[in-house]
Amino acid sequence: MSTNYPTRAQRHRGLFQQFSPLNLAPAWEQYSVVKARGVRTIALGGHTPYSASGWVVEQAVGCIELIGAKVAGLGQMLLIGFTLSEQPASAGFEVTATDAIGTLILPAHCFAAYVAIAAGQNTHFRIGGNGQLNAIGSDPSSLQAPSPV
Template identity: 85%
Template sequence: MSTNYPTRAPRHRGLFQQFSPLHLAPAWDQYSVVKARGVRIIALGGYAPYCTSGWVVEQAVGCIELIGAKVAGLGQMLLIGFTLSEQPRPAGFEITDTDAIGTLTMPARCFAACVAIATGSNTHFRIGGDGQLNAIGSDSSLLQLPAPT
């Protein structure tokens, strides 16, 4: 396990300490918890597919787009679609030239509950990995994953 802080010799203290930049970019193969800075919501009739950013939700009754701050030049986003389909698409995660995008497709009956969470003042979301653990929560501590052992 690597650390973000460089190892320094004992003689490098105080004013003589060497400058070493920290690597602050997320490790996308792991999951990152992000504070939502913006939210966009659309309600639909469930008769047609909904497309955004190359992602499609069949028989869409709604979509929530949670937007986080830019990190390492990438915008962070979680797209949550709500469908009447019996076979929703699996969750996913991808990195484009400009964004880190997590996707999540849920049954239509979950739409109102997720809107309530998404419009809260302390909304956070989790994206990364293969996308299977993408999530939304009302507090960042709820979304933390246990450290691998």
């Protein structure tokens, strides 16, 4: 049973119900699927690092920034970097005072495929948890996080 709905006494029915606000904020320890409202892409030479908001991609050949709508006062975004480095950094997720930010760093040869998905009309992204399941897709149903075993 959901703890989001308070229990009400029998005398509080109809117009006499007590107002109880619902908590509609995502549970970030789980994963949230977000519709991309904006997409920014940059192609780079792979000779120098690229950094944005304290996030650094070594030997960057490109980066994609997917931006979702604000939820519970937080902007939602997924930053995807593409690198020539042999040891890409692991994926991550963090909640700051203003944003919920997921990150991925992938090999350079994946850049064109991810740009094609990001440029679509119905692009969605998944962020949350420890970031290991951050992803993008053209259909939100394909991004539903697998349930733990």
